[in-house]
Amino acid sequence: MLSSTSNIKRALRAELRERRRTRTSTERQSDTTAFTANLVSLVGSTGAKRVACYLSGQNEPNTRPFLNWALANDVEVLLPISREDGLLDWAHGDGETETEGPHGMPEVVGEPLGPIAINDVDLVIIPAAAIDRGGMRMGWGRGYFDKTLGSMQKCPPVYAVIYDDELLDSVPREVHDQPVNGVVTPSRILTF
Template sequence: MDKKAIRKKIIAQRDDLDFDVKQSKDELIINRFLDQGFIEKYDNIFCYVSFGSEIDNGKILSTILDSGKNLFVPYVDTDSMQMRLCQINDLSEDLERGHYGILEPKKNLRKPVNSGIIDCVISPGVAFTRKMERIGYGGGYYDRFYSGLKKMPFVVALAYDFQIVDSLPTESFDIPVDMIITEKQIIK
């Protein structure tokens, strides 16, 4: 299967999850992530803001802020079509609908950030393998972001167990993750 077909299949499975089942799986994944101690270990955390049928990571975002750590979230610079980072301090005040309808930092908060300070990334993705390979939505935003860093941060992905597949048609520019957390397992 090519990347496009894999994306379509996995996203359809995610979209078809019953609301209560999704909520239960999300809670297991989020608690499993929080139990790993990443928020205590890292000071500058970059985390996506969940969208659509992605795992609801709002509890992670609020826990990072409540712990006094620095939370950075992505936005798309529509001029360069590059993903940029922005530090936020308040989930209810600092975000608005942006590119693709995803919550992004308000425009007045966007200032240049030294991406090199990021020590942990909580990454979205559509499909993963046990070899830590990842494919996203096809825009290449995260791969381009990682390739521009001098030092790779620790990258953890949150996924439903069915998002783990036997193999993916990856390419040289596809950057793997360091850990995958699902409702049933931790792969590292």
């Protein structure tokens, strides 16, 4: 039986998923340019040389232009691969080769480096459904990033990539949910 918090999350996720689905191609293009500029700025301001990021799905903020920039500018990027045990493995990508993961999300094709490879990055960039003004993250419900962040020995700054209207006053929270240090939206970089 689902808790009331789980039900609230499920309803909010459905609303956010629909908002993303109905964004126009013009909005997406403009937002992608802005996301890329802000992600590049975040890497510059943190001095990150090794970054963990994700491959964006169809309706997610597009990370590919940023990943291409990182590849061209000698920023090492680790990309996640979903494992059956609920953890994330990490691999380097070539910027082009992808496959579909177990939940329909794009994943890098590369030699798995193991779940602890993320412990050596300078910056973590993750997806989210919404973030509240205190930095609490609501993901899409599979728990991969919560488990990863919760198990890290020393966690570098973690930033979620969301649209401006996904920064909310509050999000429903469960025990396993992990906060982030900031968000990157098309209009700004916000550090909590």
